Amino acid sequence: MTRADLLVTNLAELVTCEPCVGEGPLGIIAGGALAAAEGRIVWVGPEARLASEVTAAPGAARVDGGGRVACPGFVDSHTHLIFAGSREQEYALRARGASYQEIAASGGGILATVRATRAASLDGLVELALPRLATLLAHGTTTVEVKSGYGLRTADEIKMLEAARRLNDLQPVEIHPTFCGAHEVPAEYKGLPDDYVNLVVEEMLPAVVERGLARYIDVFCEEGVFSIAQARKVLEAGARVGLRAKFHADEFTTLGGAELAAELRALSADHLLKARPQGVARMKEAGATATLLPGTAFFLGLPSAPARSFLETGVRVALASDFNPGSSMGPNLQLVMTMAVSQMKMSPEEALLGVTLHGAHAMGLEQEVGSLRPGKQCDLLLADVPNWRYLSYCYGVNHVNGVIKRGRLVWKRARCA
Numbered sequence: 041m042t043r044a045d046l047l048v049t050n051l052a053e054l055v056t057c058e059p060c061v062g063e064g065p066l067g068i069i070a071g072g073a074l075a076a077a078e079g080r081i082v083w084v085g086p087e088a089r090l091a092s093e094v095t096a097a098p099g100a101a102r103v104d105g106g107g108r109v110a111c112p113g114f115v116d117s118h119t120h121l122i123f124a125g126s127r128e129q130e131y132a133l134r135a136r137g138a139s140y141q142e143i144a145a146s147g148g149g150i151l152a153t154v155r156a157t158r159a160a161s162l163d164g165l166v167e168l169a170l171p172r173l174a175t176l177l178a179h180g181t182t183t184v185e186v187k188s189g190y191g192l193r194t195a196d197e198i199k200m201l202e203a204a205r206r207l208n209d210l211q212p213v214e215i216h217p218t219f220c221g222a223h224e225v226p227a228e229y230k231g232l233p234d235d236y237v238n239l240v241v242e243e244m245l246p247a248v249v250e251r252g253l254a255r256y257i258d259v260f261c262e263e264g265v266f267s268i269a270q271a272r273k274v275l276e277a278g279a280r281v282g283l284r285a286k287f288h289a290d291e292f293t294t295l296g297g298a299e300l301a302a303e304l305r306a307l308s309a310d311h312l313l314k315a316r317p318q319g320v321a322r323m324k325e326a327g328a329t330a331t332l333l334p335g336t337a338f339f340l341g342l343p344s345a346p347a348r349s350f351l352e353t354g355v356r357v358a359l360a361s362d363f364n365p366g367s368s369m370g371p372n373l374q375l376v377m378t379m380a381v382s383q384m385k386m387s388p389e390e391a392l393l394g395v396t397l398h399g400a401h402a403m404g405l406e407q408e409v410g411s412l413r414p415g416k417q418c419d420l421l422l423a424d425v426p427n428w429r430y431l432s433y434c435y436g437v438n439h440v441n442g443v444i445k446r447g448r449l450v451w452k453r454a455r456c457a
């Protein structure tokens with residue numbers, strides 16, 4: 041008999057995202073139940089078998105699913121959610137025809153957020169990020185990647201990453217930090233990107249690593265920002281000190297970021313609106329994940345990434361929010377799934393895997409989170425939907441009713457009076 045300290049029962053569907061555990065590509069168990077002990081899943085199966093296979097420890101918690109659908113907590117593998125200030129004026133300018141790159145070239149864009157973030161204190165950044173994380177959690181996200189990249193000088197990059205570390209201890213969403221010192225060339229290095237790259241590699245990176253503040257390394261590899269050669273330098277320096285590469289690649293121009301991701305065995309290359317199909321095919325060979333950010337294309341009014349052609353190469357496709365104040369001010373992965381299906385023609389199954397198991401792969405966390413099978417963290421959401429397809433089919437609303445993180449009910453929708 042398996043012993044458990046948490047039982048989740050009375051579910052219409054348990055969507056495990058593990059095909060070998062249930063029916064179809066999402067491993068669905070109709071009338072399924074789940075048991076966990078000390079924050080990890082110990083059993084999943086049809087509820088009819090629960091009583092004969094699992095014993096509840098004295099004082100075990102019981103969550104009545106109320107006939108809802110349960111699925112893995114979402115894994116948002118690309119965000120910039122620590123920042124100060126806001127850029128709603130740029131959003132309005134784009135509606136009048138300005139492009140993201142034009143706004144950036146005129147001193148707005150990332151550099152506007154850099155000015156505000158440099159001016160903020162560590163405590164101030166934490167205070168600003170807490171409600172954002174609460175919104176993520178309420179929309180079903182239980183694990184998130186968070187980047188630096190609005191400091192662009194050593195003390196401010198460290199400040200952002202210290203904020204990420206503190207936030208990890210202050211609220212339930214699990215945060216994994218990325219050093220993204222090469223997010224933009226700061227004003228004081230205008231025209232001197234190579235000098236700035238040297239600062240990133242020689243001063244910032246060692247300072248970040250010495251404090252154990254990052255798990256991944258990122259660079260905005262883009263025309264007018266950092267070239268392939270500069271990106272290679274930053275990512276290789278990160279790899280030498282144990283930071284896995286996941287980076288902004290081939291977003292607005294075809295530079296060969298996908299090929300670089302394959303060559304460097306990156307965890308993921310992200311955006312890829314302009315990636316060459318052969319580059320994406322090489323990513324598949326190298327085991328890298330293609331992380332698509334449909335909210336960004338949507339918010340910037342750009343055509344989406346050619347997800348179908350990527351999927352045909354067999355590359356693993358993750359979906360993330362890219363939550364940031366400039367190009368994607370939206371944290372809702374349910375809506376991201378809708379965009380993936382309606383704009384990029386991904387199947388609803390591919391979309392749900394994109395925000396769960398494949399998001400976990402994009403962070404190298406596929407043994408820990410992203411699906412519901414024994415051994416993994418007990419991270420799940422309960423959705424007020426008749427079946428899992430409604431998660432992306434019925435859009436623009438939050439379907440989440442409850443969220444469990446590491447075996448604890450950490451968010452519950454308040455009942456109306």
Ligand code: NIG
Nearest residue numbers: 150260288362364365366367
């Ligand atoms: O992923 N492309 C670079 N970085 C972000 C935008 C950040 C910003 O505009 O503040 C992105 O879209």
Ligand code: FE
Nearest residue numbers: 118120288362
């Ligand atoms: Fe981004």
